[in-house]
Amino acid sequence: QKENIYTIPNLLTMFRIGSTPILGYLITSHSYQLSLGLLVIAGITDVLDGHIARAFPSQKTAFGTHLDPLADKLLVFVISFCLAKVSLIPVWLFTIIVLRDVLLILAVFYLRYQTLPPPKTFARYWNINKASVNLYPSTLSKFNTMLQISAISLSLAAPVFDFMQHPALQGLWYLTALTTFITGVQYAKNPWKYVKRLNKK
Template sequence: MSFLQQLRAAPNLLTLMRLFIIPFTVIEILDHKYGVALALFVAAGISDALDGRIARWLGQSTRLGQYLDPIADKLLLSTLFLTITHMALVPRYVTVLVFSRDFGILLISTLLYATNTLRDFRPSLLGKLNTFAQIITVLVVLCEQVWPHILPRQVDYVLAVSIAWLAPLSAAQYAWIVTRRISERSSSVLA
């Protein structure tokens, strides 16, 4: 399947739409239009939930989609964390941890892929929990701006602490899994 055919696949178009939504969500947050930002974030979430299902349903799973989908997810969350930190809606340390983890994983994945050492980068359980905590955090922050006092203030603190623990733990788990898989691969090559 050519690159253009992969690009035109319905799931990849949904992923591209998610990428397209990012700057508009940022603009709405910076303009204090949190209701619109929340709607755009929910639309991005729906597109994320649908693209994989549609790919399987239509038989349109593509190599481009395998790379584009996680990139879109990381870019959306990282950009929104930067934005809500700029607006003083989450503590800076949370965004630093989110970025440090994602940058480290991206760097290691790129190096392993480029050197043809490892090409399968499935998320770990802690990685999925970390991503879930990030999504819930953005959702809660935006909801609180639309509907003030909807949740107790402790929810923000619990979410921030969750990310503060999950980000480094999931990065460590990811490093351990990659190290183990490389070691297993080396052992099987030498045997």
């Protein structure tokens, strides 16, 4: 059965995806106040889409459960890249974040292939209605996601409110990098620990 993907949570998520390149452009153009305002709006839509999907089951879709984390990853990648480009975060922090996420995405592709029941066709592999595995982030990974979002948000706010060299911000960078590295090792050592298989065949 084909689901209706044009729900309020999905539209909010699509808005967040659409705003991501605009955010990147504003940051690289040094329009930090505008980009910070747009980031706040994007953050509000992220909270709203999750709340609406939980409160109203008819608004929850399989498409949305895949689209929402993709939107978050895209937002973090683009903003952290642009912040590194204008020297608002160190390049090493961006590199650690991206490497962990690339490895995680490759692991998801591999687990998807391993758990997909036969026949393993290209169409079935990319059919989001034929979910074969659910991923459950570790507690530390959830904490790391919060740290990543806090780090990029505060780094973007730093030139607006003049705290670019504050030691607390630099400490946040190191803590974010450390937890990003540790969670990457967690997933690499035992990816099946954070997976629930949806089929037995």
